[in-house]
Amino acid sequence: MNPQAPVYVRAEDDAWLTMVWYRFYAWRGRRPFWAGLFTLFSGFPIAYFPYADLRLGNLSLAMATTGGAGALIIGILLITLGLALWFQQAIRVFAGVASILLALVSLPVSNLGGFGLGFVPAILGGALALAWVPGQPADEAPADGRSAAVDLGKAETMAGPHGVPGQRDTETPAYASETTAHADGGRNSAG
Structure with a gap:
């Protein structure tokens, strides 16, 4: 999707919906x-299943465990972490x-992590939180004020044959001097 492409709206009523989107x-x-979404949704089944009473006709299945309070705490913490990932991006590593x-703690405490319905999204949400890195918009220039074209040209001039990096601009050539150690035991080749 091109951000500079014109947006054509068929009716006036759709304009606000397009703007909201x-x-x-x-x-x-x-x-x-x-x-944040996966972490947020993972908290609900983990907190729900220890307190759920499933009724199948006259058959009642109670899944209450001794760890019901622990499952409720884990579920609420996961919901809180999911919301925190949305509104406090700086804590993404901690939240992940x-x-x-x-x-992992919900596996023994909360009926196998809400029968996997809470465990899998929590693991996935934590991994996504650890992998997410804030990006830099493409139209911003580097911090030192140079343009990206200058950096690209410099990268091409540094490349040697077959794409092997060559000498950097900041490096000085390795000329023989009295202070450099040489393969001949550190003796100067001139004397």
């Missing part, structure tokens, strides 16, 4: 959205590690 799309792109550890 683009604002959400921009908001989602500046944060670990999918990591914490959600993975909470998912």
Whole structure:
């Protein structure tokens, strides 16, 4: 999708919906959205299943365990971590590690991590949080004020034959001097 392409709206009623979508799309792109979503949704089955009473006709299945309070705490913490990933991107590494550890603890505490319905999204959300890195917009220049074309040209001039890097601009050539050690035991070849 080209961000500079014109947006054609068929009716006036759709204009606000299009604007809301683009604002959400921009908001989602500046944060670990999918990591937060998976972590947020993983907390619900982990907290729910220890307290659930399933009824199949006259048959009642109670899944209450002694770790019901622990499962509730793990579920609430995962929901909180999911929201924190959306609104506090700076803690993404902590939230990712914490959600993975909470998912692992939920296996023995909360009916195999909510029968896998909470465990798998928590692991996935934690991994996505650890992998997410804030990006730099493509139209921004590097911090030192040079353009990207200058950096590209410099990279091409540094490359030697067959793409092997050559000498950097900051390096001085290795000329023989009295202070450099040589293969002949450190003796100067001139004298």
